[in-house]
Amino acid sequence: MADFSTTTISDALYKLCPAADTGGYLPDLKLFAGSHCLSGPVFPVQFEYKWSNPAPMAEHFVDACPPGSVLLLCPPSDATNACFGGLLASSAKTKSIAGVVANGRVRDLEELESSGMSIFAKGTSVCGQSPFLVPVKAGEPVQIEHENGHTMSVKPGDQLFADRNGVIIVDSARLNEIVEVGVKSEETDELCRKALLEGAGVKETFAKYRGKPKL
Template structure:
């Protein structure tokens, strides 16, 4: 996304919701400081027909009830009733994009995983390493939970299981 008045940025030949590959996760980066939504219910309807797995917006969305009703996972920094077209316009599709809140660059083909706690982006070449790390630490936390539920203190459990 770029400022609507930016005449120098490229313009895609198709709508970005139509360009999503089947089974993909759509990532949209809006410039910081804009208060309008860049994704809405109509776009989620199109994404659902394309069998998109989810949408991550570095910016704002609208039509929350529609996304939930369609049961398509949509993650965003916030929401707004203002539409995209009033302030922003799409620019490039399928290119690396830097998150506005941190120096993470999302590349086409990266693995994006989200749940109620948030969203992470995993570079495809790091996936195996991340899976091993997650399995190890999930096992540790499961043991911590067992110990705590059996009456151990958090401090003792972390020292025993996490080494801290």
């Protein structure tokens, strides 16, 4: 799977599940530190606003995250403060956490960059986490409101893949199926690419190799 692009994984997932509402895609995430290539099992963390008086966790989410996992940080969608910063990056690096995907904002960019970790987020903020947000659960399923109006369910252990194209999360139980479909898809794409470079038309090429009829 590490050799597949996120686009190949997305195409394979849709072929296996055409009715997928979100396709496993987390939109609008950008790389702020480290390598574009990131993969690993997800460790979700849910945040709530401090003024709603939620019960805080007994253990910090960075301490609870298993080595080799990807921290998936899920603050409220309208939060303008960061949910991850430089000190947490230092700890996460020491604990061999694979990377961080914040479906929100981060801060302390120089420290994030010096950590060497791959860190994706929607944006940045000067404001920290603790005055605004409280982590209320970690290592449990989370629901993420997708921009298309549907809800994306993410479980601990689901597999996250990220590259220059974006970030996708898939059910770990479907990995073998995705690999099988992905291999065939890449073989087909290579045949299409060769034909197109030789001057063949798009419609005829897709009809021949992808089974799509001429329009």
